[in-house]
Amino acid sequence: MTTKNWIRAGLPVLATTALVAAAAFAQDAPQTGAEATAEAAAAVATVDKGDITWMMVSSILVLFMTVPGLALFYGGLVRAKNMLSILMQVLVVAAVMMLLWVFYGYSLAFTSGNAFIGGFEKAFLAGVSTDSLADTFSANVKIPEYIFIVFQMTFSAITPALIVGAFAERMKFSAIVLFCILWVTFVYYPMAHMVWFSEGLLFEHGALDFAGGTVVHINAGLAGLVGAIIVGKRTGYGKELMPPHSLPFAMVGASVLWVGWFGFNAGSNLEANAGTTLAVINTFVATAGAIVGWVVIEWLAKGKPSMLGAISGMVAGLVAITPAAGLSGPLGAIVLGFIAAIVCFFFCTTVKNALGYDDSLDVFGVHGVGGIVGAIGTGIVVAPALGGPGIADYEMGKQVWIQIQAVLLTLVWCGVGSAILYYIVNIIVGLRPSVEKEREGLDIVEHGERAYHS
Numbered sequence: 001m002t003t004k005n006w007i008r009a010g011l012p013v014l015a016t017t018a019l020v021a022a023a024a025f026a027q028d029a030p031q032t033g034a035e036a037t038a039e040a041a042a043a044v045a046t047v048d049k050g051d052i053t054w055m056m057v058s059s060i061l062v063l064f065m066t067v068p069g070l071a072l073f074y075g076g077l078v079r080a081k082n083m084l085s086i087l088m089q090v091l092v093v094a095a096v097m098m099l100l101w102v103f104y105g106y107s108l109a110f111t112s113g114n115a116f117i118g119g120f121e122k123a124f125l126a127g128v129s130t131d132s133l134a135d136t137f138s139a140n141v142k143i144p145e146y147i148f149i150v151f152q153m154t155f156s157a158i159t160p161a162l163i164v165g166a167f168a169e170r171m172k173f174s175a176i177v178l179f180c181i182l183w184v185t186f187v188y189y190p191m192a193h194m195v196w197f198s199e200g201l202l203f204e205h206g207a208l209d210f211a212g213g214t215v216v217h218i219n220a221g222l223a224g225l226v227g228a229i230i231v232g233k234r235t236g237y238g239k240e241l242m243p244p245h246s247l248p249f250a251m252v253g254a255s256v257l258w259v260g261w262f263g264f265n266a267g268s269n270l271e272a273n274a275g276t277t278l279a280v281i282n283t284f285v286a287t288a289g290a291i292v293g294w295v296v297i298e299w300l301a302k303g304k305p306s307m308l309g310a311i312s313g314m315v316a317g318l319v320a321i322t323p324a325a326g327l328s329g330p331l332g333a334i335v336l337g338f339i340a341a342i343v344c345f346f347f348c349t350t351v352k353n354a355l356g357y358d359d360s361l362d363v364f365g366v367h368g369v370g371g372i373v374g375a376i377g378t379g380i381v382v383a384p385a386l387g388g389p390g391i392a393d394y395e396m397g398k399q400v401w402i403q404i405q406a407v408l409l410t411l412v413w414c415g416v417g418s419a420i421l422y423y424i425v426n427i428i429v430g431l432r433p434s435v436e437k438e439r440e441g442l443d444i445v446e447h448g449e450r451a452y453h454s
Contacts, residue, residue: 047142051271052144055148058151061262061264062151062158065261066260067090069256069260072252073256073257074168075250076248078244078360079243079245080452085447088446089176093160093177097159100181101156103123104123107119108189109152109192109193113193115194115199115201137270156184163180163224165363166359169234170233170360170432170438172431172433175426179421183421202409208378208391217367218414219414220363222411225357225364226415228363258314261283278326278389281333283318283325285334287317289333289337290313293341295309295313320370323375326389327382343370344366372407378403379400379402433446
């Protein structure tokens with residue numbers, strides 16, 4: 001594996017044969033005792049307790065993003081009669097995805113197979129033990145495979161949970177769970193393999209995605225848009241007011257997302273070193289730049305800056321910096337966040353209104369569009385001249401074109417795959433409740449509970 005490929009990965013791959021050969025040479029070459037001891041120590045992989053601790057904390061932070069972060073963010077944005085339904089969808093979808101990851105998801109994403117998907121070599125975690133190790137960015141530093149599995153499991157849990165915001169307030173609970181099971185199997189796992197595994201199509205092609213711009217955000221955003229169109233608009237959409245029932249809840253949820261996102265971005269470095277600190281500062285400043293960007297453009301366009309706009313900008317900035325978190329300099333991250341907020345604002349207002357689709361919580365407008373801006377922008381901000389750490393053999397035009405190709409493949413793979421799966425689910429269980437049930441609210445209809453009783 002070349003240095004270029006290691007930097008491009010954004011996630012670890014299996015130990016290379018070069019490392020094994022180096023270790024053997026260090027042991028077998030005729031050297032003095034001191035020289036042999038020093039070289040052997042350098043070649044043998046080590047497990048650092050600090051790296052293990054950081055990865056456990058990062059995994060917990062990503063869980064914190066999902067519940068309560070994403071759940072409260074979405075919950076505050078829907079009407080009161082659908083508050084519990086969205087909380088239930090996020091919670092249960094995340095739980096089901098965790099189990100599927102252990103059953104076969106990890107194996108399909110991170111074992112050898114072909115350029116598009118892995119195999120079942122590690123289904124039900126076969127062959128994994130407390131002695132199993134996964135690589136980090138340093139060839140001689142590793143982490144236990146279990147914590148790598150857990151960290152990636154949190155990504156596979158939150159990604160389908162993001163989708164549900166696009167068709168919030170109008171889709172059956174059974175349909176959502178079934179769709180998410182099919183979607184992670186046929187869309188998410190292949191994308192994770194293609195982008196983050198050493199034999200994956202986009203990995204080998206040189207696409208940069210540090211923490212999930214394509215795999216998570218474009219993937220979820222487009223799946224949400226396709227679902228919103230196929231499921232149809234909410235009853236009364238465009239004719240009745242449908243304001244968020246609790247912006248304070250939404251603000252708290254978005255803030256929890258920001259805190260948890262440090263595990264998402266900085267944890268993707270897979271070890272606690274200087275590269276991790278770069279991802280940390282970028283997650284701070286890109287988000288701040290996006291909040292300011294959204295507030296400014298909304299203030300200019302509508303005359304008043306809103307809380308809903310500020311938290312939307314917050315999430316847009318987090319999304320945009322995700323693929324570039326460990327690959328951009330801080331100033332490049334600020335610009336990337338600021339630009340992403342303006343583009344997302346345009347899509348969430350002008351484009352959505354012009355096309356007339358009902359993306360309830362702007363999943364595509366923020367995650368899909370923000371992910372596209374971030375993924376393509378990564379090819380630019382990685383440039384050393386712009387403060388990025390750079391990659392081997394870097395050429396801006398060439399890298400941007402590679403990033404565009406990765407975005408296009410993600411859009412086609414996810415768009416076609418998601419559409420097929422929605423229609424399959426509709427045949428099996430149906431996508432929507434009746435108009436009467438939708439008007440009554442999914443809380444009482446689907447779960448027999450209400451969020452509020454006074």
